[in-house]
Amino acid sequence: MTERLYLYDTTLRDGQQTQGVQFSVEEKKTITAMLDTLGVDYIEGGWPGANPTDSAFFDTVAPTRATMTAFGMTKRAGRSAANDDVLAAVLNARTPSVCLVGKTHDYHVATALGITNDENLENIHASLSHIVAEGREALFDAEHFFDGYASDRDYALSCLHAAFDAGARWIVLCDTNGGTLPGRIADIVSEVIASGIPGDRLGIHTHDDTSMAVAGSLAAVEAGVRQIQGTLNGLGERCGNADLVSIIPTLALKEPYASRFDIGVDEAGLQSLTRVSNRLDDLLNRVPRPNAPYVGSSAFAHKAGLHASAIAKDPATYEHIAPSAVGNRRVIPMSNQAGQSNLRARLLDMGLKVEMGDPRLSQILQEIKEWEDAGYSFDEAQASFELIARRVLGQLPGFFVVDWYRAIIAHRAGTGGVDHSSEASLQVRIGERVELSHAFGGQILGKDSGPVDALHRALKAALVPYADAMADMHLVDFRVRISGQGTEAVTKVIMKSADGQGRNWSSVGVSANIIEASFEALVDAVNWKLIRDAVPA
Numbered sequence: 446m447t448e449r450l451y452l453y454d455t456t457l458r459d460g461q462q463t464q465g466v467q468f469s470v471e472e473k474k475t476i477t478a479m480l481d482t483l484g485v486d487y488i489e490g491g492w493p494g495a496n497p498t499d500s501a502f503f504d505t506v507a508p509t510r511a512t513m514t515a516f517g518m519t520k521r522a523g524r525s526a527a528n529d530d531v532l533a534a535v536l537n538a539r540t541p542s543v544c545l546v547g548k549t550h551d552y553h554v555a556t557a558l559g560i561t562n563d564e565n566l567e568n569i570h571a572s573l574s575h576i577v578a579e580g581r582e583a584l585f586d587a588e589h590f591f592d593g594y595a596s597d598r599d600y601a602l603s604c605l606h607a608a609f610d611a612g613a614r615w616i617v618l619c620d621t622n623g624g625t626l627p628g629r630i631a632d633i634v635s636e637v638i639a640s641g642i643p644g645d646r647l648g649i650h651t652h653d654d655t656s657m658a659v660a661g662s663l664a665a666v667e668a669g670v671r672q673i674q675g676t677l678n679g680l681g682e683r684c685g686n687a688d689l690v691s692i693i694p695t696l697a698l699k700e701p702y703a704s705r706f707d708i709g710v711d712e713a714g715l716q717s718l719t720r721v722s723n724r725l726d727d728l729l730n731r732v733p734r735p736n737a738p739y740v741g742s743s744a745f746a747h748k749a750g751l752h753a754s755a756i757a758k759d760p761a762t763y764e765h766i767a768p769s770a771v772g773n774r775r776v777i778p779m780s781n782q783a784g785q786s787n788l789r790a791r792l793l794d795m796g797l798k799v800e801m802g803d804p805r806l807s808q809i810l811q812e813i814k815e816w817e818d819a820g821y822s823f824d825e826a827q828a829s830f831e832l833i834a835r836r837v838l839g840q841l842p843g844f845f846v847v848d849w850y851r852a853i854i855a856h857r858a859g860t861g862g863v864d865h866s867s868e869a870s871l872q873v874r875i876g877e878r879v880e881l882s883h884a885f886g887g888q889i890l891g892k893d894s895g896p897v898d899a900l901h902r903a904l905k906a907a908l909v910p911y912a913d914a915m916a917d918m919h920l921v922d923f924r925v926r927i928s929g930q931g932t933e934a935v936t937k938v939i940m941k942s943a944d945g946q947g948r949n950w951s952s953v954g955v956s957a958n959i960i961e962a963s964f965e966a967l968v969d970a971v972n973w974k975l976i977r978d979a980v981p982a
């Protein structure tokens with residue numbers, strides 16, 4: 446018999462408090478749909494009345510399976526709950542559930558609110574009673590509860606009981622400043638339960654300021670709380686909130702949780718997790734964190750030769766779960782840490798079967814190690830690795846040859862605006878055909894782009910017979926790293942590209958000259974795309 450453990454998502458509220466994150470109404474709706482498909486129980490949509498976006502979101506969002514929740518704060522002192530305009534705006538969103546944050550730390554009551562402890566208790570009780578009287582499910586976010594408990598245990602508890610007695614469905618214990626460690630959270634939760642608020646009326650809301658928000662949430666569950674609040678990808682104020690993308694699979698797949706709790710997320714929801722996490726990054730125009738637990742592109746990447754060798758025998762040797770359970774996939778990257786097992790696995794991924802002991806395997810490994818010695822790195826540039834392997838195996842089609850290229854940038858001070866600050870020309874041969882092209886850099890985020898963009902455009906324009914393949918290819922990330930010092934320094938460029946068919950790939954270029962390194966990575970990226978369109982893997 447499993448017990449219900451409720452998931453409460455605050456990506457659209459605390460997640461929006463992340464520095465640099467500003468969701469539009471449409472983005473909020475997209476995220477709402479993602480969360481609803483994932484299977485969380487509550488979606489905190491924002492603070493109606495606090496800003497036009499949140500108000501418009503609540504006015505227009507489609508009905509959800511999850512309980513849509515509006516967030517606000519307890520009423521101000523000196524007025525009734527019914528006469529508090531901030532509370533009225535929250536209720537006007539007409540959500541089935543309302544979460545109000547209130548102070549529970551005596552220091553904050555005095556310093557931030559400037560009122561007496563009793564006035565604050567009255568604000569909490571009256572506000573939560575008002576929500577309940579309006580027929581809504583009421584939640585109380587007990588702000589700074591753990592710090593308040595350390596400062597004045599009895600007062601902090603009396604704040605919780607004021608909300609509980611008013612009929613709040615959930616009392617959510619917030620580690621607002623993120624400084625409380627998991628063991629302490631567990632101890633305090635046990636004491637709250639001993640004070641008379643049962644665990645199935647308690648929630649936990651942690652922040653990641655000590656990198657332990659997930660651990661703190663799990664400690665609270667073990668001590669008895671039955672609601673966890675968190676955000677997708679750990680978005681949130683300062684260092685972020687507890688990451689639901691880690692919490693969900695941990696609860697669903699790991700003991701003692703998996704057999705004990707029902708978290709309402711089914712197998713399909715769990716398998717959508719990697720896609721949901723990447724989609725959020727995409728909306729935020731962020732590069733997904735490769736080492737994100739469960740869903741990162743490196744979460745199941747086996748770089749070391751010994752690991753890859755054992756993985757080929759049984760993936761459980763170096764994987765804590767099957768990557769497919771969370772919609773992720775296994776990667777066996779190539780690098781100077783690799784042996785023949787990595788190599789054969791990678792080649793197989795590309796559709797190239799090479800028998801163990803084939804001398805070309807050693808030749809590819811040797812070349813990879815020599816290239817890496819010269820500054821390249823293939824574990825994060827699998828497209829460039831594939832081109833080397835195909836060349837050694839005699840399976841690299843000759844799509845085009847670049848005869849020459851030239852890139853220039855122009856800067857004219859005081860002209861009051863330059864149409865194009867970079868341009869590039871090049872000549873390519875495609876069989877017998879010779880194509881000469883010229884392009885200007887475009888605009889990226891409203892600014893003139895650089896010479897690499899101009900080269901990219903010129904190359905795409907020159908590859909006339911491959912126009913269709915080029916049309917849906919674009920650059921998604923470009924990273925430059927300098928290694929070595931002074932005149933010995935080399936520049937490594939890692940270029941990440943994508944196409945309209947949902948493929949992502951990375952290529953590498955190395956040179957003392959940043960344009961040359963970039964162009965090398967670009968040519969690899971284009972060749973890989975042409976191979977894939979000709980030979981889908």
Ligand SMILES: CC(=O)SCCNC(=O)CCNC(=O)[C@H](O)C(C)(C)COP(=O)(O)OP(=O)(O)OC[C@H]1O[C@@H](n2cnc3c(N)ncnc32)[C@H](O)[C@@H]1OP(=O)(O)O
Nearest residue numbers: 492494495496518519520521546547548557558588621682
């Ligand atoms: C821990 C958390 O993350 S809680 C969520 C916090 N989220 C946000 O603050 C984002 C949305 N906030 C806002 O848009 C604005 O702060 C608003 C619209 C809510 C309020 O704006 P303003 O009226 O201009 O007030 P301002 O933001 O300057 O200050 C907040 C006021 O609320 C009071 N207040 C803070 N918490 C509470 C509370 N729990 N109960 C009652 N009053 C409170 C403060 O004392 C302060 O009052 P003061 O102006 O008399 O000093």
Ligand SMILES: CC(=O)C(=O)O
Nearest residue numbers: 546586588589619621
């Ligand atoms: C309510 C909230 O976000 C906090 O206390 O951290």
